[in-house]
Amino acid sequence: MSRRSEWGAAREKLVDHMSKPKGVEQRETVPDVCCGKCKNFSEKAYASDGSGFCGILREGSDIGAGKYLLEGKAALMVIFNMEAGKCKYYDQMELIDTDTTECADPAFQRAARQMAKKQ
Numbered sequence: 001m002s003r004r005s006e007w008g009a010a011r012e013k014l015v016d017h018m019s020k021p022k023g024v025e026q027r028e029t030v031p032d033v034c035c036g037k038c039k040n041f042s043e044k045a046y047a048s049d050g051s052g053f054c055g056i057l058r059e060g061s062d063i064g065a066g067k068y069l070l071e072g073k074a075a076l077m078v079i080f081n082m083e084a085g086k087c088k089y090y091d092q093m094e095l096i097d098t099d100t101t102e103c104a105d106p107a108f109q110r111a112a113r114q115m116a117k118k119q
Helices: 003-019 024-028 112-118
Strands: 041-043 051-058 075-079
Touching: none
Parallel strands: none
Antiparallel strands: 041 051, 051 075
């Protein structure tokens, strides 16, 4: 698979997840075990839409199906509120900073409004 098609597949998967019609309640729902609370989640620096990357899993992984790829060029694109209860690489953070004005370190910066209910 070429690098272009690899990134194309990653983009399509992310767009599919984000473009599904959701009501206000669905957008505000954050599972107890979600990607945004994992130490391996890195939120994209240029967008505050909650999308980001997994630091462990690579594109082609499917957490829900138990398929974990650890090798590949493209990191798995995820959304902070994706269900991660079945992920064997989930490692919950001890600190979730919900006041983004206090912390500039992207490793601790999360989608503040939605995660505030999970503290």
